[in-house]
Each structure stands twice: as C-alpha cells, then as structure tokens.
Amino acid sequence: MITRAQILTLILNRLKMLGEELHKPALVQATEQTRLFGDKADLDSMGLVTLIADLEYDLQQHVGRSVSLVDEKAMSRLTSPFRRVDYLADYLVELLNVPKS
Amino acid sequence: MPNAIITGTSRGLGRALAEKLLNEGWNVWGFSRTSSKIKHERFSEHLIDITDESSVQNAVSLISQNSPGIDLLINNAGAASMNAFLLTPAKTAEALMKLNYLGTFHCLQAVGKLMVRQRRGLIINITTVAVPLALAGEAAYVASKAAVDSLTKVTAEEFKSHGITVIGLGFGPMDTDLIKAVNKEKLNQINQRIDRPHGTTLNQATDFIFEHLDKKSLTTGDLYYLGKIS
Numbered sequence: 001m002i003t004r005a006q007i008l009t010l011i012l013n014r015l016k017m018l019g020e021e022l023h024k025p026a027l028v029q030a031t032e033q034t035r036l037f038g039d040k041a042d043l044d045s046m047g048l049v050t051l052i053a054d055l056e057y058d059l060q061q062h063v064g065r066s067v068s069l070v071d072e073k074a075m076s077r078l079t080s081p082f083r084r085v086d087y088l089a090d091y092l093v094e095l096l097n098v099p100k101s
Numbered sequence: 102m103p104n105a106i107i108t109g110t111s112r113g114l115g116r117a118l119a120e121k122l123l124n125e126g127w128n129v130w131g132f133s134r135t136s137s138k139i140k141h142e143r144f145s146e147h148l149i150d151i152t153d154e155s156s157v158q159n160a161v162s163l164i165s166q167n168s169p170g171i172d173l174l175i176n177n178a179g180a181a182s183m184n185a186f187l188l189t190p191a192k193t194a195e196a197l198m199k200l201n202y203l204g205t206f207h208c209l210q211a212v213g214k215l216m217v218r219q220r221r222g223l224i225i226n227i228t229t230v231a232v233p234l235a236l237a238g239e240a241a242y243v244a245s246k247a248a249v250d251s252l253t254k255v256t257a258e259e260f261k262s263h264g265i266t267v268i269g270l271g272f273g274p275m276d277t278d279l280i281k282a283v284n285k286e287k288l289n290q291i292n293q294r295i296d297r298p299h300g301t302t303l304n305q306a307t308d309f310i311f312e313h314l315d316k317k318s319l320t321t322g323d324l325y326y327l328g329k330i331s
Contacts, residue, residue: 046259046262046263049217049259049263050217050218050263052214053214053215053217053218054218056214057165057214057218060162065159065162066155066158066159066161066162068158
C-alpha cells in the first residue's frame with residue numbers, strides 16, 4: 001500500500017529530474033506548494049505531459065497495476081489536480097484509495 | 102535489438118509486417134483479437150480488442166515491464182466497409198470509427214506515454230489513399246481514416262519535443278481480406294487513379310513501410326502514400 005508521503009516523494013523526485021533536464025532550478029527545489037501548471041508555473045504543457053507519463057510509470061511500479069492520471073474525474077474537478085504539487089498528491093491519494101491516516 | 106508493437110497482426114498487412122520485422126531481427130508484440138499463429142521466439146501476442154482502453158493500457162504496461170523500451174508502434178488494425186453514403190447504416194459508421202479511430206487513439210495514448218518517458222520513438226499510422234481521393238462509396242471508412250490522419254498531425258506536433266516522430270503511410274487497395282468483397286472494376290479504377298495499374302501487393306506495402314523506418318529521412322506529421330496522389 002502506498003502512502004501520501006510516498007506519493008509526494010515520487011512527485012518531488014520526478015520534478016527534480018525534470019528540473020535538471022529542463023534547467024529549471026525551481027523544479028529541482030520543488031515543495032508541496034510548487035505550482036505545476038497555469039500562471040507562474042514552471043512547467044509548460046509538454047513538461048506536464050512528461051511528468052504525468054513518468055508518474056504513471058512510478059505508481060504502476062508501486063501498486064502493481066496500470067494507473068491513468070488523466071480521467072474524466074481529474075478533468076472535471078473545480079480545482080485542477082495538476083495545478084500544484086499538493087493538489088496532485090491529494091488527487092492521487094483519492095485515485096489510489098489510500099487510507100487517510 | 103529494436104522493439105515494435107503492431108496492431109492487427111492476425112492477418113493481412115499486420116501479419117506480413119510482423120513477419121518481416123522478425124526476419125530483420127526485431128522483437129515484436131502483436132495486438133489482435135484472434136491469433137496470428139505466428140510462431141517465433143521474438144514474437145509475443147496479446148489477444149485484445151484495441152477499442153477497449155483498459156485492455157490496451159494493461160497490455161502496454163505488461164510490455165513495458167518486460168522490455169527495455171519500445172522503438173516503433175505501427176497502428177495498422179482497421180476495418181473497411183464499402184457502401185453508398187445514403188445506404189450506410191449508422192451502426193457501420195460507428196463500428197468503423199470505433200476501431201479505426203478510437204483503437205488508434207488508445208494505442209497512441211498508451212504507447213505515446215511510454216515513448217515520452219523514453220524521449221524517443223517512431224509511430225506509424227496506417228492510412229489510405231481513399232482519404233485524399235475522397236472515394237465515393239467509402240464515406241464511413243474515409244471519415245474514420247481522415248480522423249486518424251488528423252490524429253497523426255496533431256500528435257506529431259505534441260510529441261515533437263519529446264523526440265517522437267509520428268507519420269502516416271497510406272496505400273491503395275491491397276490483396277487482403279479488407280477488399281475481397283469490392284468489385285474488381287472499382288478496384289481497377291482506384292489503382293489507375295493512383296498510377297498503380299497492377300495494384301499493391303503485401304510485399305510492396307511492407308517494403309514501403311520499411312523504407313520509412315529511418316527517422317532521419319522523415320518529417321513528423323507528414324502523410325506518405327504508395328502511389329500518385331494528385
């Protein structure tokens with residue numbers, strides 16, 4: 001069973017790698033409050049696609065089944081889960097039915 | 102050894118392509134609803150319906166766990182139906198759109214994500230001369246393949262910065278089950294229009310595809326046809 005803390009670590013690790021690849025220090029030092037997409041964000045749409053593809057792979061390795069981050073539920077939310085790191089972590093907790101501790 | 106996923110490998114062009122790639126040393130994963138009966142140590146078959154999104158995702162996920170990466174995706178699976186537009190049942194149009202367009206969509210999305218992670222890959226969507234020729238009597242088929250052509254162009258733009266090339270390769274009538282019910286006179290007319298009076302054999306089609314496996318000579322988003330389109 002994956003925990004929210006582990007999910008957060010996966011997100012931050014992937015952002016660090018992306019930041020190094022894209023030469024964006026803000027992504028390397030990302031925190032829960034880092035904006036992912038939209039105004040004042042450091043990822044463009046291509047960067048977000050890369051992050052999602054990488055995260056789906058990581059989550060699959062952890063939970064042992066394929067995970068799709070992009071579904072109707074994600075797209076129809078009032079606040080996009082792809083806007084900020086903590087929103088994404090919360091969305092993944094819900095998506096993967098992680099028990100609240 | 103390079104790795105390829107091909108859809109529609111149970112017969113026709115898909116099967117011929119799988120066999121040619123295997124002969125050239127590739128590892129091949131085939132997606133089809135029925136078995137191709139290809140026996141080869143480097144061939145793995147997934148008996149799935151590509152119109153089912155989760156089946157495609159699960160198959161690609163399994164493949165990604167058992168291979169170092171995917172170099173090539175050939176979206177070949179497809180169906181055709183010849184009928185005057187006013188006589189085409191809506192169910193036929195729906196079925197063609199589902200297999201030709203949505204099946205390609207699911208495979209492109211699942212394998213596209215994998216290739217984005219790899220930062221490389223070549224995707225070939227099989228299309229038809231029937232789209233640029235706007236062939237009468239093939240409205241539902243042409244519309245579904247035109248949708249695939251649009252998908253080719255848009256995904257090429259979106260995948261470009263990830264090192265992925267997407268192209269379409271189009272053919273006239275081939276000697277496969279797809280056209281066995283089509284009137285010979287009509288086939289001759291189409292072949293004349295694309296300047297291939299003797300038609301297209303499976304070997305010629307697979308050779309044409311092989312000529313396009315070198316990414317350096319390709320422009321992503323382009324549609325290339327075997328035959329003259331004017």
